[in-house]
Amino acid sequence: GEDVEQSLFLSVREGDSSVINCTYTDSSSTYLYWYKQEPGAGLQLLTYIFSNMDMKQDQRLTVLLNKKDKHLSLRIADTQTGDSAIYFCAERGDKIIFGKGTRLHILP
């Protein structure tokens, strides 16, 4: 069945770049998403990439997709304290399947 894997924790210094990685199994996925969840809140769509794209850039966010390896990454440039959250990778086939989330911790 479908599965989405991502590391559970990432610690980054303020001002550095954060790279969150994700692997997925469903080769028929049409879209891949990154969602952000702040403490006590719901999920907010950060960005998404269509499965026939390799890269998408949106201000400080860069998404890279390696469809052959089924690997997705989210790079946050100039990481700020407001970026501290849990980041979920998700794939969309006929339903949306989420990874377990990566908790991003910002060091001063």
Added chain:
Amino acid sequence: NAGVTQTPKFQVLKTGQSMTLQCAQDMNHEYMSWYRQDPGMGLRLIHYSVGAGITDQGEVPNGYNVSRSTTEDFPLRLLSAAPSQTSVYFCASREQGGDNTEAFFGQGTRLTVV
């Protein structure tokens, strides 16, 4: 637009009680789904629906029932609550097809079963 509205926000149940978590969306989305979020487990899909009258099971459907009599509403029923169902529940909706890809989430229902 209100988006996706979940009620209640918080609920405490005794083991064996039943209840319904409500979810409503006003965006005319065909696709609606329920997830539960547990520490270290991410979001796991309970049930989903691709349109009125159509429902299907996700990863963890046991102990939950759903129905979709209208496009707007997708209630989640717990027939006999168990402590293992203590979790935060999120409802989401999106368009079924087309280029609009975003899934909109409700603010969540925090359920505790004692």
